[in-house]
Amino acid sequence: MEAEMNGEDFFEKILEDKRIFWEETYKTLSLEERRKVWCKDVSFGMRRQPEETQDEYDSFSKSWYEFATSVEPNFDEIFEYVIKNMSIYKNSFNWEEYRLRITK
Template identity: 50%
Template structure:
């Protein structure tokens, strides 16, 4: 018998899959840029506050996931880093995504 928690987790995963498989592909380039900008800003801020390392959200797996779902990710991420509102450390980022 499935618990309420298991159902909750399943619903989250289904929602996540629906976003990446149905909604995201229909987004315009500008919408995708806004999505990645908001997601990256929030992620870096959250990681920085929680762990004191805003770059801890980046990893090789994260980058592979991003590239899998967005073939133009590098172009979009360049836009993101220019619009975060703070200086982005490309050297630190590249260390994280190559591990």
């Protein structure tokens, strides 16, 4: 029988699982799988942000971009592919606003 985790242990387990994904699992994914990871991340972030701040571009920041490029050397190409292939954003994504957010 598994011992019950307290809140702190549960949170630590989530952080460890996240670390393992980005440092180990992600590196083994194909280009198509990596695109799917970023598509899900961007889609979730941009849909969630308006509920919290009324601004879907708040999901982008300098620290977010620094993390993304640290785990994905080809992030800019993958991100462009993702945006161009997300039907909801491909014709309306504001690249100027995005660039502003990831540099400030």
